Amino acid sequence: MLQVTIFCFVASYAVAFAFEATRLAKSHAILRVIAIGFTAAGLLAHSLYLYNVSQSSELPPLLSSTQDWLLMLAWTVSAFALLIAALDQKVASGLFLLPAVLALVGSALLLSGEPSVLIASADEVDHVVTRRWVMLHVSLLMLGIAGVVIGSVFSLMYLFQHRRLKHKQAPTGRINLFSLERLARWNRWSVLVSVPLLTLGLAAGYVLGAVADYDGENLTFLDPIVVASSLVWLVLAGLLGWILRSETASGRTIAFRTLLAFTLMLVTLLGLQILSGGLSLNSWHN
Template sequence: MFLDKVSIICFLASYTVALAAELTQFWRRSAATRWATLLFAGAGLVAHTSYLISRSQQHDLPPLLGSTHDWLLVSAWLAMVLYLGVQFWNPQLSLGVFCLPVVVTLVIVSRFVSTSPNPQVGQLYVWSMLHASFWVFGILGVLLAFLVSLMYLAQHYRLKHKRSELPALHLFSLERLSRMNWWLVILSVPMLTLGMITGLWMIYLSKTGTHPVSLLSLTVAVNGAMWVAMAVLFGWMLGAKNPTGRVVAWRTALACLFMILTLFVMKLVSADGIHGPATTPVASSPL
């Protein structure tokens, strides 16, 4: 069957070529290069979709519940869908130089985490689905907030130093980027909060199952710290009076970067939590 023959290398190579083509536009911008970028990105998305469908059929589970491996690939898939959608809506917007590196990173990291199904899914299917859905959209919001913050800082630097806009780096206005950044943080934190709540509930329910998990586990503590970092940013953005856009962008970028790096590290080395050890069957989401 065709789906079974698609591997990560197929879409990782396509995304990497798309990123390389995007970067070449800093030296020479052309319609041919732009279409080549979209072509390789689109081909990668098709292969990516086929791979997720194949994984879902193998384990008879939605991709979000398949494993940590699948969960990261779903996040990358959503980012690619958003990227291509925005590019067809506004071809001149330079989103690829910010979005494609994140997608490539997510795909690479997915190769180093567990590919085995979550041992809790059979007992807690509905709660697992809710937990994974809340968390993946929360993390996607964090990723987008991070990217928008970088766009804001790049645009602010250009305007402050009165430099002309690079043909390959066309961005939204500072006002629009600031507004997008604010909304992404405001929407992401409630999603992450619901993800934390459902995760804690799953831990409580696991006490009577075959894979009990302690609330004192390292994974729970670290995920709690990530949530606190975003909650503090959330509270500051709601309570601050007339904060400058540059300060908001820097704080958002640093908070999101902290959360993203912590998430990746925990996915690689975690040995406890409701998803089991990293070297044995684990699950689809970070808590």
């Protein structure tokens, strides 16, 4: 396969975002087509990079390292951005989604590129069950956090659109967004989908902590990432319960609270992963 580096798809995403931003000044259909083309090129290079990593490590990207796990998360958000762009080329979705992709890739560069000790030791001892639980754990978390990222973008879109309509700023044709009703519906679904996925992923992590060991040492539930994840989950569970019970809350209120809760989660979890990846924090996740 071609030797693709992280720079290849980062550059493609950056150029795609630049063309999206250019549409703020000049609204030409060709600019949108070029932006979609560079997004597709970035996604292809991204896919090739993850494939090469998987081949060299003989592990799926979700297990090869924390860095590759986050790159897989960025790939998921990028694929969603391309899907939305293809479905409606008039909506400036890339203006909001591509920065999220670039931020995730940038965060991945700060994480460890080495496999977890649990995975690295799987060839020495029979840890087939452990590896399966790790795969279930990281897959559910990846999908749940992808929902969180996308939900955060929808919330941001809603607040931006709400402010523009409130101040009677008519669309100029340069920044077209989805209707408030659609954004509110998608925002609600992002919570309804991501929180259960994160709940299952966290539960799988607890089971993993109960069944896994390394050199005869049991994993501890006092791991700082486990503790922080549990606390953030309580916040998200509270948000889900509030949304399910609330029938009179405005879409703006839901969007604002969703953005606040999701941002808290992303900053907390990514920050702890970066600290553990740099060995500044003692965790089984490094």
